[in-house]
Amino acid sequence: MAPSSARLAAWMPKLVLAPSFVLALLFIYGLMAWNGYLSLSASRLLPNYEFVGFDQYVTLFDSERWWVALKNLGIFGGLFIFFGMAIGLLLAILLDQKIRAEGVLRTIYLYPMALSFIVTGTAWKWILNPGLGLEKLVNDWGFAGFQFDWLINPDRAIYTVVIAGVWQSAGFVMALFLAGLRGIDDSILKAAQIDGASLPRIYWRIIIPSLRPVFFSTLMVLSHLAIKSFDLVMALTAGGPGFATDVPATFMYTMAFTRGQIGLGAASATVMLATVAAIVVPYLYSELRAKK
Amino acid sequence: MSATTIAPASPAAAAPWFRWDRVALWSVLLLFALFFLVPMYVMLTTSLKDMAQVREGGLLSLPTAPSFDAWAKAWSSACTGVDCGGLRPFFFNSVLMVIPAVAISTALGAINGYVLSKWRFRGSELIFALMLFGMFMPFQVVLLPMSQILGWFGIASSIWGLVLVHILAGLPSTALFFRNYYVGLPDELVKAAMLDGAGFWRIFWRIVLPLSTPILVVTLIWQFTQIWNDFLFGVVFSGAGSKPVTVGLNNLANTSSAVKEYNVDMAAAMIAGLPTLIVYVVAGQYFVRGLTAGAVKG
Numbered sequence: 074m075a076p077s078s079a080r081l082a083a084w085m086p087k088l089v090l091a092p093s094f095v096l097a098l099l100f101i102y103g104l105m106a107w108n109g110y111l112s113l114s115a116s117r118l119l120p121n122y123e124f125v126g127f128d129q130y131v132t133l134f135d136s137e138r139w140w141v142a143l144k145n146l147g148i149f150g151g152l153f154i155f156f157g158m159a160i161g162l163l164l165a166i167l168l169d170q171k172i173r174a175e176g177v178l179r180t181i182y183l184y185p186m187a188l189s190f191i192v193t194g195t196a197w198k199w200i201l202n203p204g205l206g207l208e209k210l211v212n213d214w215g216f217a218g219f220q221f222d223w224l225i226n227p228d229r230a231i232y233t234v235v236i237a238g239v240w241q242s243a244g245f246v247m248a249l250f251l252a253g254l255r256g257i258d259d260s261i262l263k264a265a266q267i268d269g270a271s272l273p274r275i276y277w278r279i280i281i282p283s284l285r286p287v288f289f290s291t292l293m294v295l296s297h298l299a300i301k302s303f304d305l306v307m308a309l310t311a312g313g314p315g316f317a318t319d320v321p322a323t324f325m326y327t328m329a330f331t332r333g334q335i336g337l338g339a340a341s342a343t344v345m346l347a348t349v350a351a352i353v354v355p356y357l358y359s360e361l362r363a364k365k
Numbered sequence: 366m367s368a369t370t371i372a373p374a375s376p377a378a379a380a381p382w383f384r385w386d387r388v389a390l391w392s393v394l395l396l397f398a399l400f401f402l403v404p405m406y407v408m409l410t411t412s413l414k415d416m417a418q419v420r421e422g423g424l425l426s427l428p429t430a431p432s433f434d435a436w437a438k439a440w441s442s443a444c445t446g447v448d449c450g451g452l453r454p455f456f457f458n459s460v461l462m463v464i465p466a467v468a469i470s471t472a473l474g475a476i477n478g479y480v481l482s483k484w485r486f487r488g489s490e491l492i493f494a495l496m497l498f499g500m501f502m503p504f505q506v507v508l509l510p511m512s513q514i515l516g517w518f519g520i521a522s523s524i525w526g527l528v529l530v531h532i533l534a535g536l537p538s539t540a541l542f543f544r545n546y547y548v549g550l551p552d553e554l555v556k557a558a559m560l561d562g563a564g565f566w567r568i569f570w571r572i573v574l575p576l577s578t579p580i581l582v583v584t585l586i587w588q589f590t591q592i593w594n595d596f597l598f599g600v601v602f603s604g605a606g607s608k609p610v611t612v613g614l615n616n617l618a619n620t621s622s623a624v625k626e627y628n629v630d631m632a633a634a635m636i637a638g639l640p641t642l643i644v645y646v647v648a649g650q651y652f653v654r655g656l657t658a659g660a661v662k663g
Contacts, residue, residue: 085565086484093477093536094492100507100533101499107510120513160397167394180649181398184405187645187652189594191611192638195618196408199627200424210424244401245656252657301503304596308615322597325505330601335509342505353501361494 105346111339118333129340138316139341142324145231149320150299152235153242157295158288160239161246166276168247169254179251182244190241194308197237198224227317230310234318238305242298246291253287254280293356297349321345412436412632419628435626439633443626445616452633454606455613458524459593462609466528467588470535474584475577477536478543479569483555493544499537508601515602522604530602531592538591539584542655546580547573579651586648587655590641610637 112130115123133139164182168175185193200206201224208221223229257280265275303322310318312327319327321341329338407424413431414422422429441451481493511530512521520526550573558568599609608616614637618630645652 082564086480086486086489089476089565090480090489090492093473093540094496096533097496097499097536100536101496101502104507104510105502108506111509120509164394164397167390170390172390172394178394178398180646181401183649183653184642184645185401186656187590187641188638189596189611189614189641191594191596191615192634193404195614195630195634196404198618199411199630200404200407202627205420205627206424213423240401240404248653248657297501297503301505303505304611307596307600308618311619322503322505325508326597326601329509339509342503342508345503346506349501349503350498353498357494357497357501361490361497 108339108346109343112336112343114336114339116335116339118335120335125336129336130344133337133340133344136337138319139321139324141316142319142321142341145318146300146320148231149234149238149302150296152232153238153299153302154292154295156235156239157242157246158291160243161291162250162281164243164247165250165254166280168251179244179248182247184244185241186245188241190302190304191308193237193241194305197233197240198309201233201236224310225314227314230314230318234302234306234309237309238299238302241305242295246295249291249294250284250287253284257283289356293353296352300345300349408631408635411628412439412635414628416624416626416628433632435628435632436636438626439617439629439636443617443629443633444620445613446620452610452613452617452636455608455610456636458603458607459610462524462527462531462607463589463592466531466535466592467585469528470532470539470588471581471584473532473536474539474543475574475581476569477540478545478547479573481540481544482547483550483552483568483573484565493540496537496540499534500541504534504597508597512602521602522607524603524607526602527598527607527609530598531595534598535588535591539588542584542587543577543580546577550576582648583651583655586644586651589644590652590655593641613637 110122111120113124113126115121115125115128168178172178201221203220203222203225206221208219211219211221223233261279262275265279270278301322302320303326306312306318306320306323307326312319312323316324321344325338325341325345327338328334328341403425410426410428411419411424412435413428413433415430415432415434418426418429439452440456441453442449443451445452445455481489515521515526515529518526520529554572555568558572563571593609594611595609596611596615599612600615603609603612614633617633
């Protein structure tokens with residue numbers, strides 16, 4: 074081979090990766106920095122690069138609406154993660170008991186994950202609507218006093234988002250745990266059985282502890298899903314009634330794109346980024362280190 | 366469990382056909398199956414009713430005279446905000462967006478994954494780690510700068526702008542999928558081909574790509590589902606003529622009219638959900654592999 078073409082061949086992998094790498098880096102870190110800069114600017118309806126320091130963050134944390142959004146994220150995130158994990162683990166353990174129709178059941182549990190949150194949200198909005206939905210159904214069954222107005226009750230509406238979110242994601246958690254369960258060495262279980270340990274005890278003492286890495290990655294996935302959740306809230310309640318079900322993602326969208334508060338929207342996005350980074354970066358770091 | 370059961374508590378052990386613990390197990394499993402299926406059942410039956418039945422019948426009642434009228438209305442004449450052309454234009458926007466976005470992001474993922482697994486160089490692992498964070502970052506941070514960039518390129522509010530954003534957002538996950546799959550291919554394949562004088566591209570086309578069918582299917586399905594279901598980019602970066610189907614559905618369901626037509630809403634939701642649902646039913650195992658691969662790094 075001629076020397077020049079040999080050199081080209083040696084550079085080929087880097088040349089091929091370069092465009093994607095540069096684009097991804099600009100897209101991820103470049104835009105992050107840009108957004109960070111916007112959050113320090115006086116931008117309102119249009120970007121305006123006059124530097125105002127942390128004013129937007131002060132405004133943000135003075136805003137009652139932002140605190141409502143944070144509180145909702147706490148309620149939604151906590152319940153969504155807890156119930157998602159609990160139902161997912163339960164289903165995975167039950168499905169692991171040599172169930173004949175496992176494939177069919179698994180398909181049923183997991184199909185919501187293939188749907189858009191907008192589709193899910195639209196469906197639950199109809200099911201939970203106080204006039205003709207679940208409330209009327211239970212009334213028709215003879216419980217005339219039954220009331221279910223969570224969807225339009227400012228104090229309860231966020232819990233309807235939890236219901237729909239868990240419905241959508243529990244099957245996904247089940248799939249993750251099931252994969253983990255299938256990876257456990259059978260011989261340990263056989264030995265425990267021969268020792269006379271009961272099935273619940275084996276699960277509690279041996280199997281669940283050995284799933285710790287799966288718990289960890291599931292927690293990671295669910296918590297960043299919770300922080301990013303936007304579509305479901307938009308479709309189910311659109312942040313309402315009023316702004317009772319605002320979460321940071323809908324707050325950011327409203328400020329940046331409908332209220333003409335670009336700087337404030339950018340500041341809220343930066344806070345979201347910092348939260349996700351605080352959770353995910355140590356995880357990614359340990360995962361990549363463990364591989365070496 | 367009764368004391369007379371001598372068999373060990375293993376579910377694998379030959380058991381009598383009727384045991385209380387199996388009954389309990391199956392009841393829980395079936396109850397959850399019901400919990401997951403009922404919303405789909407409600408969606409489907411509601412979409413086949415007329416409004417009189419929706420009002421009089423219960424949530425769970427079967428349509429007395431099933432008809433596709435609500436589907437027809439949702440498809441071509443329901444109002445989404447001010448215009449009343451149904452979901453059809455939005456649906457085709459999604460089709461036009463999803464095809465190039467999925468094809469290009471998958472192709473880039475295959476090549477990037479190939480480099481990151483079989484042609485590692487100093488710093489390539491760091492590059493990979495830096496890209497991985499893109500899978501987790503909240504996209505809210507890119508919305509404002511990106512809308513300005515799309516404006517500069519003159520593709521704001523166009524389908525091409527959406528395609529570009531989806532390709533960029535898909536770079537990390539597609540590279541991850543292919544990299545993790547190619548790591549499992551023996552290095553000897555590549556080394557032997559190199560000894561025979563094959564270069565970077567020849568090895569890719571002749572050896573690696575023909576072995577890639579499973580991961581290609583996983584990635585295509587994953588990207589298709591992600592991009593078809595996306596709402597955030599769709600609502601921020603699209604204009605009047607380029608809104609995807611999720612935005613159309615949301616506008617349709619949130620258009621306030623004198624009479625809320627839940628049957629049309631449900632038909633529209635079914636229409637928007639059917640493409641990914643069909644893919645899931647046909648190729649569910651690949652979809653699940655994408656899900657778990659996206660969650661468990663490495």
